[in-house]
Amino acid sequence: MEDAHGHRIAYLRVSITDRCNERCQYCMPEELQEWLPRQDILSYEEILRVLRVGAGLGIRKIRITGGEPLTRRDVLGFFRAVNAIEGIEDIGVSTNGTLLATEPESSGITMAQHLVDAGVRTANVSLDTLDAESYRQTTGRDYFNRVLQGLDAAKAAGFESIKLNMVLMRNSNEDQLVPMIRFAQDRGLLLRFIELMPVSTRDVLRDDRFLATGSTKKLIESEFGPLTPRPDYKTNGPASYYEIPTMDGQLIGFIGAMTNLHFCESCNKLRLTCDGKLRPCLGSYLEFNMKEVLRQPDVTDDEIAASFQHVVDRKPKEHDFRNDYLPNRKMIAIGG
Numbered sequence: 614m615e616d617a618h619g620h621r622i623a624y625l626r627v628s629i630t631d632r633c634n635e636r637c638q639y640c641m642p643e644e645l646q647e648w649l650p651r652q653d654i655l656s657y658e659e660i661l662r663v664l665r666v667g668a669g670l671g672i673r674k675i676r677i678t679g680g681e682p683l684t685r686r687d688v689l690g691f692f693r694a695v696n697a698i699e700g701i702e703d704i705g706v707s708t709n710g711t712l713l714a715t716e717p718e719s720s721g722i723t724m725a726q727h728l729v730d731a732g733v734r735t736a737n738v739s740l741d742t743l744d745a746e747s748y749r750q751t752t753g754r755d756y757f758n759r760v761l762q763g764l765d766a767a768k769a770a771g772f773e774s775i776k777l778n779m780v781l782m783r784n785s786n787e788d789q790l791v792p793m794i795r796f797a798q799d800r801g802l803l804l805r806f807i808e809l810m811p812v813s814t815r816d817v818l819r820d821d822r823f824l825a826t827g828s829t830k831k832l833i834e835s836e837f838g839p840l841t842p843r844p845d846y847k848t849n850g851p852a853s854y855y856e857i858p859t860m861d862g863q864l865i866g867f868i869g870a871m872t873n874l875h876f877c878e879s880c881n882k883l884r885l886t887c888d889g890k891l892r893p894c895l896g897s898y899l900e901f902n903m904k905e906v907l908r909q910p911d912v913t914d915d916e917i918a919a920s921f922q923h924v925v926d927r928k929p930k931e932h933d934f935r936n937d938y939l940p941n942r943k944m945i946a947i948g949g
């Protein structure tokens with residue numbers, strides 16, 4: 614599938630739940646909590662059907678997200694089924710890391726190891742701070758140590774890559790930039806800094822909260838000296854990578870959806886929300902009700918394929934975040 618701007622669409626990000634065991638201020642603060650009714654959430658069978666049709670149309674990479682995907686029942690069975698789909702070459706998971714060290718069903722095997730055994734190659738773990746108290750304030754939960762254990766479990770399980778995602782918040786975690794870089798280097802993790810996006814409530818993006826990637830680079834350079842751009846280094850997303858020469862070339866990434874004007878240029882991604890909407894872009898109102906199609910009696914794979922093509926044909930050139938975009942739903946339901 615190719616969109617009108619010449620992007621070959623090969624990546625589908627799939628939210629399997631809007632539920633989460635944390636309450637991050639910028640995503641799902643306590644006061645916003647309201648779950649979708651269960652019957653509105655796609656069943657695993659429904660998601661797998663969409664993925665099979667997608668794979669037939671050229672989807673090669675799947676990232677499972679949420680909400681917190683590892684809270685959904687029988688998630689491991691689901692990952693195994695995704696891994697069995699012909700054409701899917703790369704499966705990743707985005708997680709807050711709190712459950713990676715747990716041992717599902719008292720199996721004596723960590724969730725992280727089960728995921729690797731189920732064919733998951735990469736884990737993106739969110740961590741905004743190394744200070745337990747500020748972790749609690751940001752996420753609404755006292756789970757900092759669980760995440761550390763989760764990262765150890767992930768390392769031991771042998772994921773091909775583990776990325777750390779840190780959301781940048783002015784007056785909150787600037788003091789964590791240097792400790793996080795050292796932590797990532799010590800543990801062999803690829804750290805990325807993410808600009809706050811207007812994907813929850815409007816006041817998430819208050820000026821006193823927003824920290825641009827440009828200011829972040831300056832703060833990092835004031836500690837470590839000039840960064841060297843690495844335009845040749847690419848992962849499967851919109852991050853720009855830099856090397857820190859004074860730290861043995863340690864790589865760090867910047868995901869600057871708000872300030873990087875080239876952010877959307879290489880976007881090859883679609884999103885499936887947990888309630889069955891296929892979206893061509895995180896920062897756009899456009900979405901297509903795939904659930905309605907899926908739940909029609911006797912719907913054929915060709916009809917599902919036509920829905921994919923319909924969405925790809927409407928993929929915008931770039932997101933609307935800089936045009937006063939206000940999401941009509943929370944990121945947790947879209948799948949970050």
Ligand code: SAM
Pocket residue numbers: 633639640678679680681682707708709737738739778780807808809810811812813817944945948949
């Ligand atoms: N629960 C998992 C986690 O926290 O990684 C997966 C879902 S979460 C919505 C995916 C990513 O979106 C996380 O890295 C999170 O930090 C990021 N995120 C959530 N709200 C955001 C916002 N308002 N701006 C920027 N990133 C955000």
Ligand code: SF4
Pocket residue numbers: 633634635636637640641679680681709739752945
């Ligand atoms: Fe949950 Fe992830 Fe959102 Fe935090 S960012 S509330 S962990 S879904």
